[in-house]
Amino acid sequence: MKTPQVFDRIRARWDRAGLAEASYRPLRIEFELTTKCNDACPSCGMGALSLQAGRSLTDQQLDYLLAEFSDVGLPSVAITGGEPFVAMRALLRFMTLARGTGVEVNKLTTNGIWGSKQRCGPTFDQLINAGLLDNTLFVPLLMLSIGEQTTPLEHVARIIHHTVTEFTDHDLNLAISSLADPSDREHKIYDLMRLYEAAYGDFPHDRIHSTMRVYLENDRLEDQAEINRPGRTSVAKWMDRCYDCFAPTVGSYVLPTALLKADGTLYACAAFNVPEKLGFGNLFREPLRDILARANRSAYVSAVRAGGGLKALHEVIPRAETEHMTCGSFCGSCSLLIDKFEQRTGQTLPAGSALPFVDTSSLWSRLPAAQGSRRG
Numbered sequence: 001m002k003t004p005q006v007f008d009r010i011r012a013r014w015d016r017a018g019l020a021e022a023s024y025r026p027l028r029i030e031f032e033l034t035t036k037c038n039d040a041c042p043s044c045g046m047g048a049l050s051l052q053a054g055r056s057l058t059d060q061q062l063d064y065l066l067a068e069f070s071d072v073g074l075p076s077v078a079i080t081g082g083e084p085f086v087a088m089r090a091l092l093r094f095m096t097l098a099r100g101t102g103v104e105v106n107k108l109t110t111n112g113i114w115g116s117k118q119r120c121g122p123t124f125d126q127l128i129n130a131g132l133l134d135n136t137l138f139v140p141l142l143m144l145s146i147g148e149q150t151t152p153l154e155h156v157a158r159i160i161h162h163t164v165t166e167f168t169d170h171d172l173n174l175a176i177s178s179l180a181d182p183s184d185r186e187h188k189i190y191d192l193m194r195l196y197e198a199a200y201g202d203f204p205h206d207r208i209h210s211t212m213r214v215y216l217e218n219d220r221l222e223d224q225a226e227i228n229r230p231g232r233t234s235v236a237k238w239m240d241r242c243y244d245c246f247a248p249t250v251g252s253y254v255l256p257t258a259l260l261k262a263d264g265t266l267y268a269c270a271a272f273n274v275p276e277k278l279g280f281g282n283l284f285r286e287p288l289r290d291i292l293a294r295a296n297r298s299a300y301v302s303a304v305r306a307g308g309g310l311k312a313l314h315e316v317i318p319r320a321e322t323e324h325m326t327c328g329s330f331c332g333s334c335s336l337l338i339d340k341f342e343q344r345t346g347q348t349l350p351a352g353s354a355l356p357f358v359d360t361s362s363l364w365s366r367l368p369a370a371q372g373s374r375r376g
């Protein structure tokens with residue numbers, strides 16, 4: 001945090017936006033700036049496409065999003081992709097426009113493609129000129145993903161070295177998301193540490209938040225206990241992990257978050273594999289305020305929010321049942337539990353895809369430029 005008053009300031013912002021009573025108000029929306037990616041990781045959780053097939057949000061869409069974010073007093077956004085740095089113009093444009101509006105960019109996710117000798121320093125300069133270090137609520141985070149990515153680890157090491165030598169942890173935080181290959185359990189982050197130490201000296205453990213997880217086909221681990229194998233773990237066990245999966249390494253999630261896909265669908269959770277049923281509407285078809293209102297009417301979201309995660313649903317769906325249901329991931333359990341919740345309570349979630357289509361031209365008139373003034 002940049003200031004101890006951070007939550008007072010956020011609450012005051014929500015009050016001014018008329019959301020004082022809402023129980024679900026995102027602290028941060030993670031949005032896909034582009035679906036383009038220079039890489040093609042086999043287990044990509046982002047639905048990324050090639051540079052030719054993907055698309056980036058247009059200037060008009062980004063202007064509209066910023067106006068909508070401001071309208072609900074959103075304090076911060078995380079920018080993801082695809083790979084946001086292949087849409088550099090759009091990235092810098094959004095950051096520059098967001099500066100001073102109260103909507104802070106507090107996380108950038110990247111595969112480090114820009115960490116070459118020629119591009120690293122100039123890219124940092126561009127980010128700073130666009131306001132990267134100007135946040136007043138949260139210290140921004142650069143999240144470097146080194147799972148199946150093919151970016152040379154030299155690039156990633158250079159970005160880390162630049163960050164720790166040029167900025168303090170009051171300016172910029174760093175995180176690394178790393179995977180282990182299940183065949184040997186060797187984590188890629190150890191390769192990165194070896195390479196970093198050979199080039200620059202001690203690895204800056206005190207500056208790096210690391211999420212080290214085995215995503216890939218754990219079934220290949222011969223000595224793994226049956227109960228821990230994906231697909232054989234009980235839903236009851238996964239339920240106790242929701243919201244806390246990063247707790248041992250980066251601390252509890254700052255919640256609530258939301259995910260905005262490049263097609264405009266807004267989900268009430270920012271997990272990669274968030275179930276479709278947590279999509280509450282399309283921001284390119286209706287105002288964010290209306291979508292949040294719909295999410296706030298969801299009994300499922302209210303129950304999960306109030307209880308601090310899926311564990312709250314033990315009250316509704318008895319353990320006798322969830323202990324005998326199995327699935328491969330905790331967000332997979334979310335999907336199963338929504339169905340169970342609907343059966344038991346008779347309350348259904350509105351599917352984003354089933355929402356009525358609204359002509360978007362009516363929404364563009366909400367843009368600040370069209371109104372002749374900027375929303376605060």
Ligand code: SF4
Binds near residue numbers: 082148149
């Ligand atoms: S770099 Fe990231 S967005 Fe691109 S393919 Fe890999 S996981 Fe997907």
Ligand code: SF4
Binds near residue numbers: 270271
């Ligand atoms: S289980 Fe559901 S609420 Fe929990 S992180 Fe996954 S999608 Fe979000």
